[in-house]
Every structure is written in structure tokens, then in C-alpha cells.
Amino acid sequence: MSAPAPSHRDIDPDRMIACPACDALLVDRDVAMGDTASCPRCGTVIEAPRPLAMTRIIMLALAALILMIAAVFFPFLELGAAGMVRRSSLLDTVMAFATGLTAPLTIAMAALIVILPVTRFLTLLYVLGPMAFGWRPARHAAGAFRLAEALRPWAMAEVFIVGVAVALVKVAGLAHVSLGPAFWAFVALVIVTVLKDNFMSRVTVWKTLDARRTS
């Protein structure tokens, strides 16, 4: 893959690959397991197949989904001041903007913290599940994977965790705060998500989907 195209005339589009970042035309070689193919011009990693990557991704997505369920239903943070205790769940956090002019933010918050990450986990399971077992791709797998990739920048679970840390410092002087089980579930979820995204090579997934569809 790292070799530039030979010359203008004998180019067969099906044997070439264009770097998604800089459009350099490269010969589409098979990349061996564990190797990393990157663009010679801009350095973008094009393909990085890893052994059992598909299985690992679906396992991690499944783990993330279970952790998310735990994070939503268990108490998230607990605040005590002057003899009063206030428990706050993830759902309360989402509903914080529900009154007044900031109401539209409620939907955005729910989407960024819970709905979009869950949608990503489900679509990845749907697309990569059959791949891991060596089956034919599920119906509309291409559309589902496109959706999962489009949602990637908008699923902000890890940003939320840093927000929690900042909020804790802000109220530390005001009241006593303790972390609930849901907080730890959410931290685990972030770690699992980062691991999962590191295993994923977009071009490799597309090639596998393509190969399975035609075979």
C-alpha cells in the first residue's frame, strides 16, 4: 500500500486505494495482521488489521452497553450538606436544563451522554457481530456502520467524566460529595470505549464487509 501509483496509463481503479485524508493514489496491497499501512505523503494510518479485532470490538461494545445500563440506573453522585443528602443520577444531570430557556439543552445532553454512545454500541454490534462469526453481513450493515462512524465525534462520554471532576472540585468547599457506583461504571465505560476505538480500523472494516457481501 505504501508504494505510489506506477503511471497514468495502467491504472485499474479496483486495485488502487486513495488516501482518505490527502487523496494520494496508492496500490492497494493486502496488509498483514499486526502491520500498519500509512500514507507515504501525509502519514495518515490507512489500515491496521489486528488479530481478532472484530471479536474484541464486539466484546468491548457489549461490555460498554452493560456498563451504560448500570450508569444510568444507579446513583451517580451524592451530596451532603447541613444534614441534608441529595442523590443525583445520570438522568437528573440530563434533566438539569429541563426548566426555563435552557430546555432544548436537555435533549442535547441526553443525546451526547447516553443516546449517541448507546446507538454507536448497538450499530457496531449489529455490523461487526456477523463479521466476527464469519457470517454474511446483516442487512443495511453499510448504512449502520456509516452511522456509527458519523456519530463518533458526537458521543462525548469521556468529556463528561472530566466535567464531573471539575464539578466535584467546584462544590467541594460547599458540601461533602461522594461518588456513587454509577460514576465508577461510567469511568469503566469510558476506558472500554477508548480501547474499542483503538482496535477499529475503518478501511479494514469496509473491506471485510465488501468481501463478505460478494462471497
Place this chain on the structure above:
Amino acid sequence: MENTGRPPHILTARDAGLVGCTHCGKVHPPSAAVCGRCGAALHARDIANLQKVWAWLIAGMVVYIPANLYPMLSTASLGHTTENTILGGVIELMHHGSYGVAAIVFVASIIIPVAKFIAIAFLGLTTTRRVRMSAHHRHVLFEVVEFIGRWSMIDVFVVAILSSLVRLDFAATITPGIAAISFALSVAFTMMAALSFDERLIWDALEDE
């Protein structure tokens, strides 16, 4: 990959009269409209793409102004209410002595958004003009902008967490302010600006020399 002199000439899909998918890399004849492998829309370089970037960027800058002028949150404690803007919140954190957290909030809500406005505008302008900064460095700059954009959302999350947590009736209550919504919109708009920027434009100037 460390080239000291001129980089070796590399043929692009556009030079070869083909269209490459920016999503999965598959190469198509120029007549194709949709990628045969992943179904993403194929597009040649066009100026409309850059106009979309400018539109999102300007929208993001406009809503960033009220985000700084109006209160992000208001704290009602024992009868009196104080309202805090983004900068006010940072200053208050510094008064409490938590400089680390003040730095996080300051970087996430002021430095990153402003640096992003400048970086995207710079990348947009330099697609058509010659600059000293190499394509490689601009490519890295774009990747940083793309990666870092979502982290500006921290302050909105902080406001949400504080106002759901601190509801102790008379003792202390925190409610979100209108700046939270315009700040969230500003982050979303600049993320859209970065997403609609065609990275290939950075490298095109290299071939046109």
C-alpha cells in the same frame, strides 16, 4: 518519512482522473456519485464545500459572543443570588485556590474555542493562498482541531452536573444560565465547521505549484 528536501511527487486520484472515497478509500471513475463499497457520497473538490465551512464557523463565532456576556450559572445561597459568566467562574475558582481546575476550565472554554476559530479560518484561507506553513504541519493542525473540539463541551457538562446536584433548598441552589445554551451551540457549530472541511484541499496546493 522525514523528507528534508522536496517530497517525492505523488499522483493523486484527482490527477489520475478518478475520484477517491474520503470515507473508505475506494477509487471510482469520475462519473460515480456514490461509493460502491461504503455508500458515502463521493465529491470532487468544490468551492461550495469551503463555503459550508465558513458558514458554520461564522455561526459558531456569533453565538460565542452571548456565551461570554450572559451568565453561565447562577448560585442562590442563603437568600442572595450571584451570577457567573464563563470568565467569572474561572476567577472564582482561582479565589478558592483551585488553580488546576481554573486552568482546565479556562483552557476548555476560552483558549480552545478561540484557537479553533483562528485555526479553521487559517486552514480555510490557506487552501487558495501560498503560505510558509507546510502542508504537513497544516494537516497536523487540522487533526488537532478535529480531536480537541469536543473537549470544549466540559463547561456545559459542569453546569449540568452542578445544577442537578446542588439543590439544597435555602442553603444553596445552582441553576443554569442562558450562556450554557449558546456556548453548547458554539461548540457544535465549530465541530460542524471542522467536519465539513475537506482535508484534501490542504494537499492540493502542493500539486498546483
